[in-house]
Amino acid sequence: MAELTLYIANKNYSSWSFRPWIAFTARGVPFREVLVPFDFPNGNPRIKEISPSGKVPLLRHGDLSVWESLAIVEYAAELFPEAGLWPEDPAARAVARSVSAEMVAGFGALRNACPMNMRRRKGAIPLQEGVAADVARIEEIWHERLARSGGPFLFGDFSAADAMFAPVVNRFEIYDLVRHETTLAYMAAMKAHPAWKTWEEAALAEPWIVPEDEA
Structure with missing residues (x-):
């Protein structure tokens, strides 16, 4: 090959x-x-x-x-x-593709206001219209999937869905956008992954x- x-x-x-x-x-x-x-x-x-x-x-x-x-x-x-880029279970795989496509196609306010920047110091900025709604929807997806899978990743094991949301983890952290313990625990799991660290x-x-x- x-x-x-x-x-x-x-x-x-x-x-x-x-x-x-x-x-x-x-x-x-x-x-x-x-x-x-x-x-x-x-x-x-x-x-x-x-x-x-x-x-x-x-x-x-x-x-x-x-x-x-x-x-x-x-x-x-x-x-x-x-x-195993996608979950093995067909239903979980379908949902993983759905939330991944939503991430790729949506959340423009968050993208525009809060670009990914691994070197940026953590600190809040004045939020543009629509950012709070984007953050709320992403947290809703994360919390629902983590409750169903048991974590530590969205579908249990690390999958392509987690990869699609990886830049959001950086955005949430460096712009100080979130406080919920479930959100923070998921972010910590992502940041602890060897691939993230590399x-x-x-x-x-x-x-x-x-x-x-x-x-």
Whole structure:
């Protein structure tokens, strides 16, 4: 089988890159990482040479290119069913895909107001309209799934659904957005995962700085 190559951007900022990377790493999907630093005001002018969408992440498998985080994870799940990227139970798997798609498609207020930034010091900011509603809905998803699964992750074991919400864990923490003990316990479990720690360590060591309003 041809090698999987995952093109990502800065680990400090790139929430979309984080999702497939942590999914693959946590579940043992073999891949080669290529980091394309976005250290220019408008990203990296060479990215179009790599990705037809002009964005990352991008997965290359032989002559095939797959883009968008959730599509990349789905493709890997088909190649490596033994990795268990999705829950084994069909009903749980359907819900995991539903909440993952909701994460990918929604929560624009939270994304715009609170970009992922692994190096940012914890501290609240004035919240734009819609952020509180986004936070409440995400907490509702987390609490319901954790109550059903028993944790420590949304569907018991770490899955692609947790990967889709991984950048939110960073956002909730660094912008000081949440207080509920269930939310905080889930965030602690995510941050304790070896895959998270590996990404975070690399992010903190990166030399590139992008102004927060452009991250």
